Amino acid sequence: MNYESWGNKPNSYTYSSMLAICGTLSAIEEGKQLHAQVVKMQYLSETAVSNALLTMYCKCEAMADAESLFERLPQRNIVSWTAIIHGLYQHEGFEKAMRLFCLMRESGIEPNDYTFTIALASCGNMKNIDNCRLLHGLVIKKGMALGEFVGAALIDMYSQLRETDDAEKQFKEMGNLTSKVSRNALIKGLVQNEKANEALDAFSEMVRKDAACDEFTFSPILKACASLPSFMSCQQIHAQVVKANFDKNTHVGSSLIEAYTRCGSVEDAEKVFSRISAPDVVSWNSVIKAYSQNGNPRRAISLFRRMIIKGFRPTGSTFLAVLSACSHSGKLQDGQEIFQSMINEFGVSPEEAHYSCMVDLLGRSGRIEKALDFINNTPIKPTASIWRPLLAACRCHNNLRIAEFAAKHILAMDPNDATVYVTLSNMYIEAGLLENAENQRKLMKLKEITKEPGCSWIEVNNKIHKFFSRDRTHPESEKIYDKLKQIMMLIKGTAYSTNADSLQVKEDFCLYHSEKLAVCFGLISLAAGKPVRIFKNLRVCTDCHMFMKFASMITDRVIILSDNYRFHHFNKGGCSCGDYW
Incomplete structure (x- = not known):
């Protein structure tokens, strides 16, 4: 870069602006050329220019250059300190960031709310609760604990430490000062700490107060739905997504697809995918995974090929989803060809x-x-x-x-x-x-x-009902066992009965497996025609798999069972897995 040919000599504002552009574009070589020009033109002593240089190096991930420059700066203000602390935080140099935070205060410069936000995030990542509480005390002393971003950073810090009670306490202390930022931080923290029900409660409170939601609200709360999984909650949140005009959003759409997939509703997952205005690789991966896990390998492979035709480059996650589809369906040749293309054609290790x-x-x-x-x-x-x-x-x-x-x-x-x-x-x-x-x-x-004991659960009227083998603790146990006996009588003499009778352990173990109890509860509790969705922590046994097929035929119900390996969609006596699982 030769600015002497410009005619007009560039000033400090010019250099600051150009350095900002280099940082945004990660143009490190051009940034270094500007650095040389700054030194030559003797602008390094101007704080605005030196801070712009520092920020450029941090954004270009050249932290060694950033730290070296920071050490040589003739003058440092709050912007200089915050820039280097932020750069270290972004590159996981949490201890260094906190050391510089302490040095900054020792030098007589007090942190502003943005510096505190970064320090709280660094401290939380270090997982030292004593230091975090000391920093929280300093924030309170400075009167910043209830600020929009500092308050949210405190919630996030305690969530990182798995101290969700402290996170919720901070949220409540903010009272009327809570904002979308702090609400999102609370929901995200609860989901990260596997408190899905509490996260759903917090979201419901947001909706009740007509609080604004964005993609940073919807994405984590949909993860909560997926983790339970709760089909009814997923539908309710989907309605809020549509109401807030986020149904075409790429990130929210991908989260919705994942949630519906975990609930076994591949039809809803495909509908969501079709609504996304600009699907990315994550969106494609999610919908391929939906068909892979729900017994439609042909559709999964078809979408995989369509994705490539449309110019998207598959990732490791894409190949895992489509290879799983081949594995679940016995498509050996397809699977071997796709595995080879992963390495040789797309260079994915x-x-x-x-x-x-x-x-x-x-x-x-x-x-x-x-x-x-x-x-x-x-x-x-x-x-x-x-x-x-x-x-x-x-x-x-x-x-x-x-x-x-x-x-x-x-x-x-x-x-x-x-x-x-x-x-x-x-x-x-x-x-x-x-x-x-x-x-x-x-x-x-x-x-x-x-x-691990077998456990199955089913959602009825927004409540999760759990069952174990031979479980009689449920309030509706008598009706559940009556329904089971009724179904067993109806299938007597069928292929299921003949197969099951050959098992000596049937009466003691197979007949009262948790998934049978869960499906019977669903049959007596859900409205006629409604699919029965069951989830199990272990792989479904052969006896229960056959039972579900005949139960779906006799009751004329779709039964969807997710075990720890895949989804089984039972309908009219058949299963989506084709008895290959």
């Missing part, structure tokens, strides 16, 4: 989850030996997550030899994985090796390892 998905794809299709070879040839060290799908495939295809081999590797990394012991025990029983099976049970007892 596979991660642990991608390798795990490919093992699952090979294993489920019966290629147990090939799945083992694939694991042995992965460029990364195989983790327990990569070995687990091989063990599951061995269970499905009765390969005890490789199952023992896979189990050995899993237990070396995760010695308390109850599923491994239970899987081996069941396989030993089926192979007639009863002593080996008993040894697995003894090992579990010796190591005090317990299997």
Whole structure:
């Protein structure tokens, strides 16, 4: 850059403006050329120019240059200190940021509300509650605790520390001074700390007071819906999204798709996607994932190809979603081709989850030996997550030899994985090796390892109802068990009854599994024709899967069951998984 040819000599305002542009564009080389011009023209002593230089280096992620410049500045004001502290915070230099914050005060410069906001964020990320409380005390002393941005930063700081009671206390102390910023901070903090119901309550209070909402309100609250998951809450928030004219917003739309996907409503997810005015890669990933998890692999693969045609470059998340679709449906050739294109065509490096998905794809299709070879040839060290799908495939295809081999590797990394012991025990029983099976049970007892109990839940009238196996604690238990007996009588003599009767343990274990109780409660509680949506923490067993198919046919209901692996949509005696899960 040669400014001498301009005719008019550039002044400090010119340099400050040009440096600001370089920072915005991350144009580090041009910024360094301007730095040289500033030194040559002797403008570095002017605080406005030196601050602009400092900010430019921070925005260009050149923190070493920023820190070096800061040390050499002849004069520093609040803007200089705040710029370097902010730069360090943005690059996760939280301890350095706090040290400079203390040095700033020692030099006689007091923080303003913006400096306090950054300091509170840095302190929260350091996870030191004592220092955070000291900083909070200083904020109170300066009379800034109830300010819009400082107050929100305090809420966010306590949320980072998982001290949600303190976060809520700060919010309440702000009283009528609460704003959209502080309300969003509270909702985000509650969601981050897995307090979905409390977040929904806070959102309901916002709606009741007719408070303004934006994408930073809707995105986290929709995550709360997805985490429960709550279909009714999702619908209610969707209505608020439409009312606030955010239904075409890319980020809100993607969050809505994720929420509907977790609720098993792929139709609503697709409708939301079609309304987004400018879908990005995240939006595409979300809708592909929706079909992948809900038993429509053809649609997932079709959307994947359409996404590429429209010029979007798939990410690791895209490939994980579409590979899962192939795995869930046994589309081995499609899955292998997509995995190769991921590496060779798009240059995306596979991660642990991608390798795990490919093992699952090979294993489920019966290629147990090939799945083992694939694991042995992965460029990364195989983790327990990569070995687990091989063990599951061995269970499905009765390969005890490789199952023992896979189990050995899993237990070396995760010695308390109850599923491994239970899987081996069941396989030993089926192979007639009863002593080996008993040894697995003894090992579990010796190591005090317990299997996670099966739990299913269903949402009725905005309330979550939980059930465990043989559960009789629900107020409607008598009606639930009567409904179950009624269904069992209706399906007597069907293929389900014949299959189930061959299981000696049916009466003791299978008949009263938690998902059966949950679906019966849904059938007696929900209006005729309404889908019954059930969620389970474990994989659905074969007996319950068959029961759901026949129950959907006999009751003429759509039953949607989400286990810890995928969604099953039961309708008229069939399942979306095609009995391949």
